[in-house]
Amino acid sequence: MTQAIRHCLLLCALSASTLRAQEPAYMQFNSDPLNISPALAGRAGTDLRVLGNARSQWLGKSTMYNTQSITLDGKLREIDEKNYFGIGAMFISDKAMEGLYKSNHYSLNGSYHFALDANGSGLALGIGIVGNNTRVDFSLLTFDRQIGSSGFDLSLPSGESSMRNGTFYTSATAGLMYTFESDNVYFDAGISGYRFATFAKSFYNDPKQVVFPRYSAHAYLSATLSDRLSIQASAMNMIIHKRSIIYAGAMLGIIMAENDPNTLQMLHLGAYYRSSGAIAPSVGYTFGNIDIGLSSDVNISGSAGGSVVNRALELTMAYSLFSDYYRRKVGRYHTPY
DSSP states (O other), X not given: OOHHHHHHHHHHHHHHHHHTTTSOOOSSGGGOGGGTOGGGTTTTSEEEEEEEEEEEEESSSSOEEEEEEEEEEEEEEESSSSOEEEEEEEEEEEEETTTTEEEEEEEEEEEEEEESSTTOOEEEEEEEEEEEEEEEOGGGOOOGGGEETTEEOTTSOOSOTTOOSEEEEEEEEEEEEEEEEOSSEEEEEEEEEEOSSOEEOOSXXXXXXXXXXXXXXXXXXXXXXXXXXXXXXXXXXXXXXXXXXXXXXXXXXXXXXXXXXXXXXXXXXXXXXXXXXXXXXXXXXXXXXXXXXXXEEEEOOSSTTSOSOSEEEEXXXXXXXXXXXXXXXXXXXXXXX
């Protein structure tokens, strides 16, 4: 591999994170609550919840960027039926170029939810630890200095001693959220911050290559329209170093069967939008305690090079164990978090 091709290849992998706000973000962002705010830990009205997400994004004709994550959260300790402590953990793995580029994100979060009225409306405060480990496996690369008489010889020195094969950082996260709740309406709005410091992230020891703090504002509304219909709308504004990316989505929920909360069947239809140039039609289904969602990105940028996303598929799954207090609300409105 020539030096020019090598730089181009690495730039493709490393730039994917930068163009996506320097860290992974799903179009169905509500299915990734702890990447929005630590205050959302345990907020789903469940005793326990497990979320899984998978996204495959094609950056070109043959370059694929895969993101998978798993989230576990729930109630840690109940003070009473409306005031409690929540806890949550998240792990996200990014891979590109058949595993040559790997970036792992993690967080451990705690939250406190306290009610301001009898319906459960109130405030939530969350704090946590976040971190990242990014690596490039140079053993999968070949360099021009390794060309011998019979082709590439990996036992020969590459001459690239100045390159590091990994970067790492650990920082903090915090979030504050207000919630309003009634029999037919749920609303929340909050702010959060990730990485309250700037960290170096370069494989060439370049001081200009850094990861900046991230700040977000988010809101979510879910309301009953009729005995069979509900609406969910959400939005998030993510800001990193003066760059703002807006995510928004709306879903219509249609109850297909409601014989029992444990066998509730509900169809979800809608779409998500990202201001960097994509819209994603989405379909989901709820069966009892299981939720499944599928979306596909469509590039709506005005120019061919205006978005890194050529096409992408995203799958989300969730399993929830609901407390008795929230069972009467299951199916009246459906909150992804």
